[in-house]
Ligand SMILES: Nc1nc2c(ncn2[C@@H]2O[C@H](COP(=O)(O)OP(=O)(O)OP(=O)(O)O)[C@@H](O)[C@H]2O)c(=O)[nH]1
């Protein structure tokens with residue numbers, strides 16, 4: 001059996017070292033990644049992907065920690081992907097999360113992985129989907145994905161997750177305008193965390209009013225608002241219940257999201273493959289020269305792209321290298 005298939009079998013058997021190794025392969029986008037994903041793909045699709053998004057410091061990691069405990073009580077195996085928006089070398093965030101979640105480190109029903117975004121736009125690491133696929137194939141029931149929601153990422157996590165939980169804190173909803181339209185649209189479930197500090201009820205009321213104005217969505221789901229104190233765990237069982245209700249009532253929505261995810265994934269990979277193919281086709285430096293011509297306004301970008309794309313379909317014997 002080839003190496004990818006052997007590793008995939010060990011991942012499916014729940015071998016912790018194999019899971020860690022598979023994650024590194026897909027996260028590094030090493031050449032073995034394609035074969036590994038191919039071997040794992042038929043065995044995926046069972047896990048529930050839950051996105052936890054919200055402002056920095058809203059308590060997402062603390063909430064994830066509490067959620068792990070609650071889900072374990074319900075006999076579910078839990079994978080966690082914490083996306084660190086900073087570089088892996090600079091930040092305390094990843095380390096802090098690791099230390100906090102250490103309590104679960106010896107539990108074979110829990111697997112925690114931190115990823116760096118490496119400066120990509122948006123808060124999701126590019127490999128998040130493949131790392132989740134490893135956890136999925138390894139049989140984890142719930143995969144919790146923590147990301148800081150700022151700007152574009154909110155849309156991204158909506159694509160990456162089956163269920164999106166938006167974490168707010170008291171005060172966030174006092175000024176209705178402060179709640180960005182984007183965040184209202186992606187939430188399947190709202191959490192007002194830090195419910196132990198004053199103002200949580202008022203924030204919940206503001207969100208409720210906003211939701212009342214926008215109405216339930218086409219499928220008839222109106223996002224519930226759950227108050228939590230992530231440090232004590234109060235409200236966390238209710239949060240899990242709310243996620244379960246959405247997973248049940250929103251099956252069609254989730255299926256559509258998964259379809260959209262597959263579509264985006266394939267399209268993105270085609271772009272990458274064609275770009276690679278083009279780079280193999282061109283003489284070294286040729287692409288840079290075309291780009292320079294566009295910069296110097298001797299060539300427009302559309303014509304440049306059309307000329308370059310035409311090279312890919314040119315006969316193979318015109319190719320340089322390969
Ligand atoms: N009072 C109170 N504090 C909380 C609660 N949940 C989290 N905190 C505190 O809020 C701070 C931030 O918590 P984190 O869980 O690190 O927040 P985060 O959203 O993961 O932060 P980033 O990952 O940096 O965006 C910590 O000091 C927590 O102890 C809560 O329910 N009540």
Ligand SMILES: [Mg+2]
Nearest residue numbers: 060061097146
């Ligand atoms: Mg965090």
